[in-house]
Amino acid sequence: MRKSRSLFFFFILLLCMSIATNTWSQEKQSVPVARPAVWNTKALFEKPALHDTAERPARGMRSFFYEGADYKGKPTWVFAYYAIPEGKAPDGGWPAVVCAHGGGGTAYPEWVNHWNKKGYAALAMDLEGHFPGGGSHQVEGNHPSNVNHRNAGPSRIDWFGDRSLPDNEKWFYHAVADVIRANSLLRSFPEIHHEKIGLTGISWGGTVVSAVAGIDPRFAFVIPVYGGGFIHESDNDGLAQWFPPGNMTKSEFGDYKAKWDPAAHLPNAKMPMLWVTSVADPVFQIDIFAKSARTAGGESHLCLRPWMIHGHGNGWNDAPEIGQFADSVVKGSPSLPKLNKPQVIPESQAVHTAYEGQGKFTQAWIYFTKSRGKWKNRKWNFIECSIQDKNLISKKNLPQGTIAFFVYVFRDRGGYRDNHAASDLVTLAQ
Numbered sequence: 001m002r003k004s005r006s007l008f009f010f011f012i013l014l015l016c017m018s019i020a021t022n023t024w025s026q027e028k029q030s031v032p033v034a035r036p037a038v039w040n041t042k043a044l045f046e047k048p049a050l051h052d053t054a055e056r057p058a059r060g061m062r063s064f065f066y067e068g069a070d071y072k073g074k075p076t077w078v079f080a081y082y083a084i085p086e087g088k089a090p091d092g093g094w095p096a097v098v099c100a101h102g103g104g105g106t107a108y109p110e111w112v113n114h115w116n117k118k119g120y121a122a123l124a125m126d127l128e129g130h131f132p133g134g135g136s137h138q139v140e141g142n143h144p145s146n147v148n149h150r151n152a153g154p155s156r157i158d159w160f161g162d163r164s165l166p167d168n169e170k171w172f173y174h175a176v177a178d179v180i181r182a183n184s185l186l187r188s189f190p191e192i193h194h195e196k197i198g199l200t201g202i203s204w205g206g207t208v209v210s211a212v213a214g215i216d217p218r219f220a221f222v223i224p225v226y227g228g229g230f231i232h233e234s235d236n237d238g239l240a241q242w243f244p245p246g247n248m249t250k251s252e253f254g255d256y257k258a259k260w261d262p263a264a265h266l267p268n269a270k271m272p273m274l275w276v277t278s279v280a281d282p283v284f285q286i287d288i289f290a291k292s293a294r295t296a297g298g299e300s301h302l303c304l305r306p307w308m309i310h311g312h313g314n315g316w317n318d319a320p321e322i323g324q325f326a327d328s329v330v331k332g333s334p335s336l337p338k339l340n341k342p343q344v345i346p347e348s349q350a351v352h353t354a355y356e357g358q359g360k361f362t363q364a365w366i367y368f369t370k371s372r373g374k375w376k377n378r379k380w381n382f383i384e385c386s387i388q389d390k391n392l393i394s395k396k397n398l399p400q401g402t403i404a405f406f407v408y409v410f411r412d413r414g415g416y417r418d419n420h421a422a423s424d425l426v427t428l429a430q
Contacts, residue, residue, distance in 0.1 A: 056143065069174055071154065081123070093192045099122060099125075129155055130155070131149050159239060179212045180216045197218070200225065203312075207227035210262035213265070215265055229261050232261060236284075266292060272325075321418060335358050338356045340354045364387055392409070
C-alpha cells in the first residue's frame, strides 16, 4: 500500500513538472503585435552628430552632446558622460552599456565608473534636456539640478502631463529616441564591440528601456530595474490617477496602450532580459513587473530581491546579478538560475518547480502572501524548499487562503548573497 502511494505521488510530481514546463513555454510565446510607426528607426539607427563640450566635466571621462530626434523643427542635443575601462581592450573591442536614469535623475558619472570597473565601456545620458547637477553620484561642481541647455528636448511633465501633445513632442518619444541614438553612437566607436552593447534603466528609465527592447533589436541584453510595462494596470495611486476614469480621454488611453506603454513593444523584444526589483517596490508593483517579464518575446529572467530600496545608486549597486547577467551574455560566464513556473501539487498542496541553467544557489524559498489590497503593503511570508536534482519542493504545504506566491533562490557565500533568481509570480485568487 505504501509503495503504491509513493508511485502515485511520483506520477503526480511528473505530471506537475510536465504541466509547469508546458505552461511556461506557452506563456512565453509572446506574439509580436502590429504597432503604429511612432519612431523612425531607420533614421535613429544612423550615427548621430557629436558635439564635444567643456560643460560639466567629470574626472576620468568624456562629456559631450549627441543629437537625438528633432523637436520643433531642429535636432535635440543630449548631454552624456562616456568612459572606457583602464587597460587593453579585449579582442573585438570593449563590451558596453547604455545607462538610462529614472525620474529626477540625470547623467551620473558614478554609474559609468561602476560599469568601467566591471570591464565595460559605459554611456550615461540625461533624458530630460538638462545639464547634470545636484551633487549626487559623483556629479561634480555643485551645480543646481534641472537646468536646461540649448537645443534641449522636452522634460517629463509629472507622470503623463504631456498626453495631449503631438507624438514627437512627448517626453517618452524623445527618451526612447535618445536611448536608441546612444546605441547608434556607441556602435560607431572603434574601441567598442558592436555586438556586445547592453542597456539598463532605473525606475522610469526601466520603463523606457522596456519599450526600447522591443524597438531596437541591436542591443545584446536589456536590464530594466524597478520599472516596466502595464503601468495602466498599476494599483499605485500616483500612476492610476492618470488613467480612466480619473483621467485621459478614451482616445488618449487607446493611444497610450498602443504606442507608449512598454507592453505594446515587449512581444517584439527578442534579446535576453533581466528584470530586477524588490518584492514590495512602492512605485512599479510586483504583479505588473512580473507580467512585463512574461510578455517579453525572448528569454526573461526575474531577480526579485526582498528588500531592495527604490533609487539611483541602489539600482546599480544592490544587485550583483546585474553584472552577472551581463557577463553571462557577452563574456560567456555562467548564467543565473532559471526557474520554471511553480505548480501546487494537488495531493499534498506542496509547491514544486524545476530549474535550469548554470547558475548555482544554496537556498530556495517560497514567498507567499495571504494579504489583499495594494501590492506594496502586502505582508509576505516564506517556506523553505528542498533542493532535489533539478527540482525544488516546498518543505511545508502552501497555506489555505494564499493569494499569490513565487519561488526564490540565492547563493550565500559567507553572508554575501548573489545569484538571486525568481520564478514567475503565481496569483491564485483576488
